[in-house]
Amino acid sequence: MAKGSEASVKLKDVAKAAGVSQGTASNVFSRPDVVREEVRERVLKTAKELGYAGPSLTGRLLRAGKVNAIGVATVEPMKYFFEDPFARALMAGIAEACDANGAGLSLVSAGNPEKLAWNIQSALVDGFVLLCVDGGERLVELTRERQLPFMALSLGTDDASIPALVVDNIGGAAAAARHLVELGHRQIAVLSTEYSERHYGRVTAAQADASLYSTSHDRITGYWQVLEAAGISRDAMAIFETRNNEESVAACLEDLFANGPRPTAILAMSDRIALIAMDWLQRRGIAVPGEVSIVGFDGVPEAAASVPPLTTIAQPIAELGRRAVLAILNEGPQGREMLPVELVVRGSTAAPS
Amino acid sequence: MAKGSEASVKLKDVAKAAGVSQGTASNVFSRPDVVREEVRERVLKTAKELGYAGPSLTGRLLRAGKVNAIGVATVEPMKYFFEDPFARALMAGIAEACDANGAGLSLVSAGNPEKLAWNIQSALVDGFVLLCVDGGERLVELTRERQLPFMALSLGTDDASIPALVVDNIGGAAAAARHLVELGHRQIAVLSTEYSERHYGRVTAAQADASLYSTSHDRITGYWQVLEAAGISRDAMAIFETRNNEESVAACLEDLFANGPRPTAILAMSDRIALIAMDWLQRRGIAVPGEVSIVGFDGVPEAAASVPPLTTIAQPIAELGRRAVLAILNEGPQGREMLPVELVVRGSTAAPS
DNA sequence: CTCGCCAATTGAACCGATTCAACATCCATG
DNA sequence: CATGGATGTTGAATCGGTTCAATTGGCGAG
Numbered sequence: 001m002a003k004g005s006e007a008s009v010k011l012k013d014v015a016k017a018a019g020v021s022q023g024t025a026s027n028v029f030s031r032p033d034v035v036r037e038e039v040r041e042r043v044l045k046t047a048k049e050l051g052y053a054g055p056s057l058t059g060r061l062l063r064a065g066k067v068n069a070i071g072v073a074t075v076e077p078m079k080y081f082f083e084d085p086f087a088r089a090l091m092a093g094i095a096e097a098c099d100a101n102g103a104g105l106s107l108v109s110a111g112n113p114e115k116l117a118w119n120i121q122s123a124l125v126d127g128f129v130l131l132c133v134d135g136g137e138r139l140v141e142l143t144r145e146r147q148l149p150f151m152a153l154s155l156g157t158d159d160a161s162i163p164a165l166v167v168d169n170i171g172g173a174a175a176a177a178r179h180l181v182e183l184g185h186r187q188i189a190v191l192s193t194e195y196s197e198r199h200y201g202r203v204t205a206a207q208a209d210a211s212l213y214s215t216s217h218d219r220i221t222g223y224w225q226v227l228e229a230a231g232i233s234r235d236a237m238a239i240f241e242t243r244n245n246e247e248s249v250a251a252c253l254e255d256l257f258a259n260g261p262r263p264t265a266i267l268a269m270s271d272r273i274a275l276i277a278m279d280w281l282q283r284r285g286i287a288v289p290g291e292v293s294i295v296g297f298d299g300v301p302e303a304a305a306s307v308p309p310l311t312t313i314a315q316p317i318a319e320l321g322r323r324a325v326l327a328i329l330n331e332g333p334q335g336r337e338m339l340p341v342e343l344v345v346r347g348s349t350a351a352p353s
Numbered sequence: 354m355a356k357g358s359e360a361s362v363k364l365k366d367v368a369k370a371a372g373v374s375q376g377t378a379s380n381v382f383s384r385p386d387v388v389r390e391e392v393r394e395r396v397l398k399t400a401k402e403l404g405y406a407g408p409s410l411t412g413r414l415l416r417a418g419k420v421n422a423i424g425v426a427t428v429e430p431m432k433y434f435f436e437d438p439f440a441r442a443l444m445a446g447i448a449e450a451c452d453a454n455g456a457g458l459s460l461v462s463a464g465n466p467e468k469l470a471w472n473i474q475s476a477l478v479d480g481f482v483l484l485c486v487d488g489g490e491r492l493v494e495l496t497r498e499r500q501l502p503f504m505a506l507s508l509g510t511d512d513a514s515i516p517a518l519v520v521d522n523i524g525g526a527a528a529a530a531r532h533l534v535e536l537g538h539r540q541i542a543v544l545s546t547e548y549s550e551r552h553y554g555r556v557t558a559a560q561a562d563a564s565l566y567s568t569s570h571d572r573i574t575g576y577w578q579v580l581e582a583a584g585i586s587r588d589a590m591a592i593f594e595t596r597n598n599e600e601s602v603a604a605c606l607e608d609l610f611a612n613g614p615r616p617t618a619i620l621a622m623s624d625r626i627a628l629i630a631m632d633w634l635q636r637r638g639i640a641v642p643g644e645v646s647i648v649g650f651d652g653v654p655e656a657a658a659s660v661p662p663l664t665t666i667a668q669p670i671a672e673l674g675r676r677a678v679l680a681i682l683n684e685g686p687q688g689r690e691m692l693p694v695e696l697v698v699r700g701s702t703a704a705p706s
Numbered sequence: 707c708t709c710g711c712c713a714a715t716t717g718a719a720c721c722g723a724t725t726c727a728a729c730a731t732c733c734a735t736g
Numbered sequence: 737c738a739t740g741g742a743t744g745t746t747g748a749a750t751c752g753g754t755t756c757a758a759t760t761g762g763c764g765a766g
Contacts, residue, residue: 008500011723021746026724036744053500057477058418059723062411062751067477069459078448078458081435088435095431095460102468104476105431105460106422111452123457124410124420124477147361147406364753374716379754389714412753415721 009052011059018046029055069104070094070328071125073143075116075135078109085271085300086317087131090153093321094129101329117142127328129153129321149334151324156213163327163334165320169215172313172341173222173267176295179311179343180265181230183351185293189238189256189263190223191249191273192216196241200248202255203241205234216241219269219297238263242273249276257284264292264352271296271303274310278348289350299344308347315341362405364412371399382408422457423447423681424478426496428469428488431462438624438653439670440484443506446674447482454682470495480681482506482674502687504677509566516680516687518673522568525666525694526575526620529648532664532696533618534583536704538646542591542609542616543576544602544626545569549594553601555608556594558587569594572622572650591616595626602629610637617645617705624649624656624665631659631701642703652697661700668694 015025020043027035028043035043061067072094074080074087081087098105108123110116120128120142128150130139136155140162143150152164180188195203195211205224211217224234238260240252256263268274274296278288286292288308296303299314316339327334368378373396380388381396388396414420425447427433427440434440451458461476463469473481473495481503483492489508493515496503505517533541548556548564558577564570577587591613593605609616621627627649631641639645641661649656652667669692680687 010721022723023725023747024745026722027745030724034744039744051500053498054474055724056722057475058411058415059721059751061477062415062722062753063724065411065751068475069477078452079445082441082444082448088441091435092432095435099431099462099464102463102472104472107448107458107460109452110455115455119455119457121407122410122421124414124422145406147404363751375753376717376755377715380715383754387714392714408754409752412721412751415723415752416754418721 009047009050011052011055014043014047014050014052017050018043026055030060067104067124067126068102069106069125070098070127070129070325071106071108071120071123072129072131073108073116073120073123073139074131074133075113075139076109076131076133077111078107080109081107084133085302086133086154086298089300089317090131090321093318094325095321096318097322097325101325103325103329120146127151129324129328130155132156149328151327151334153320153324154215156215158214160336162336164336165324165327165339166336167315167320167339167341169218169341170222170225172297172315172343173219173269174226175222175341175343176267176297176313177223177226179295179345179349180267180293181226181232183265183293183349185265185352186230186232187261187263187352188227188232188265188267190220190240191252191266191268191277192220192239192241193244193269193273194241200241200243201252203239205237205239208239208241216269223267244270244272246276249273250280253277253280262292265349266292266294268294268296271298271300271310271312274312274348275302275306278306278310289348290353293349293352295349299342304346306348311346311349312344313341314344315339362403364405364408367396367400367403367405370403371396379408383413420457420477420479421455422459422478423451423480423482423678424459424461424473424476425482425484426461426469426473426476426492427484427486428466428492429462429484429486430464431460433462434460437486438655439486439507439651442653442670443484443674446671447678448674449671450675450678454678456678456682473499480504482677482681483508485509502681504680504687506673506677507568509568511567513689515689517689518677518680518692519689520668520673520692520694522571522694523575523578525650525668525696526572526622527579528575528694528696529620529650529666530576530579532648532698532702533620533646534579534585536618536646536702538618538705539583539585540614540616540705541580541585541618541620543573543593544605544619544621544630545573545592545594546597546622546626547594553594553596554605556592558590558592561592561594569622576620597623597625599629602626603633606630606633610639615645618702619645619647621647621649624651624653624663627663627665627701628655628659631663642701643706646702646705648702652695657699659701664699664702665697666694667697668692 011025012022015022025043028040081091106125108119110119127148128143130152132152132155152162155164193216195208195216208220242248242252274294278294281288296310296312299312303310303312364378365375368375378396381393434444459478461472463472480501481496483505485505485508505515508517546569548561548569561573591609595601595605627647631647634641649663649665652665656663656665
């Protein structure tokens, strides 16, 4: 590498060496058509001789004010983008949209919460996609300060002033519940995502209804809509709040199967929960869907590959990513938009025996 | 969002409004300790009132010359980073190292080959990690022009002038072959990665030995080392060049099982090939490892999850990523370095029946 | 009361390009 | 031969900060 061999060559040096003004030299690189061929070649030749690396981006950038890249931010450590199934599917959609628009993609995150603020402040991007699986509030706040266009995904709050892409959680949850009811299930338990901070375990319908998080609230509302119409009282069914991880789901299932009537079906508010639950049940020798049916939510790729494959409510994950990018790049619709979801029936649900 | 409400506020405006010089205002943000508290607070207050978004990065950048981010580049479309198992494992390592060093991560790629050049030229990064699974030559060339530190991974050429992290392909291949020989296999076929451009199918030992790609060449060399020492002639064994995709692997297996003696074991030069082959065999009702044993190469996470789990040569994938980042960030060892690999015995190999 | 010193602040230069009004050429036209 | 219009080139202003030498003001020591 021609590294450190000499102080880096600047446009000015090239211009001087080629005997043209800096303005002309600049044109040679950024608008070659306006420069006479003879001059252009001479400049390019001297540039090569001097080992000029091309117009520095920072200089150009300073003028242009555009980076031509979008940032994707989350509270999780950066690995998350490559390991979490939902994040991956989403990123694939985002990546595709970026490719299509010739935009770059920067990952913004931090193991350490303090650094996150700094990283968001200092990311060289034209806008942000916010992945709000967790800690969405803070993420939005931090990003707001930056005063760049942004779009929140999987946001857990209802605040209409936040540009966000959401999915039809109520409709999706209703579809999931309807599917079970139509199969003939009446004894249905709910494995929910969070209603409040740092808590898990059995909750009452009233507690669930008072949830801070709109995602959990909307989904339970959807379930109830259908189940109560089918004559199943919200107070009669077991509802468990989980932390979307193995430990809490296992603890809830322990409780569920130790106390009270055994359910014939489980409504899980995420595929992750559903998959963990399925694993737990099978380890206990409880057949899925033979003894217990399970419906997930999200539609991550893993759900199609499990044994049995998971019946779930599929979000248009890649589409969410694509739209978010477009919204930022075109400074397009910066408002709230809702996308539909779809019931995907697979092998984890059947009529009760 | 306070968008377009007024032309964006600059440091100069804040300074003027607060009645201090621009220099002091700058210090308030970038070296708060040198400014008297009273002044600092006044400036910060006016900044907030004016809706100042903090020092613009471009201005700062221009001075600092450092972006504090590294780019990862590949020839594949950007989705690749989130979908390919090897890339994902690698990116996880890279991401971790970036987190640890407070560096940002930019993905550089392009569906369209022409755009790739532009994207590499215009990525705002301090250095590149090159993912050379394919088209590594061009990628290296493009990156060189940029005159930034870089590190090539999975590079298929021997050029010692290219800073690269490689693994011990010969040793790994030898270990794979040794494992099979020790189990008692004598009839062994090789499913190879590419030896030449746009070709697949059965090849002679001489053709394989003449390979342009050092990766394929090193691995076949490792196989031969052990097998010939065990008295198995290189000309007696079936070698197939694949394109690391389903179509070519299937075609090769068709050929292998239709003509000549049936092997009791297969050496695959990638986990991808091995997994495809295993699937093909099982579809044909050929038991793995009952009738045919398979050894892969790479050690991607998927290999541990297959049925049966794949015996393979594991590369220290995450470690490769980590080291590459460190090399770039510290302007550390910019040379060539070789990392060891490890035989991981799982369920896809057994003694021949 | 003067001197020297320290801390806080200022003002101007600078980072590396782009952009644009003004200027210089050259050629065709009336 | 003056005039007008292309075409190409120049020089200076500009982008939004950071940095540093110089300046100011306050305070203790002599």
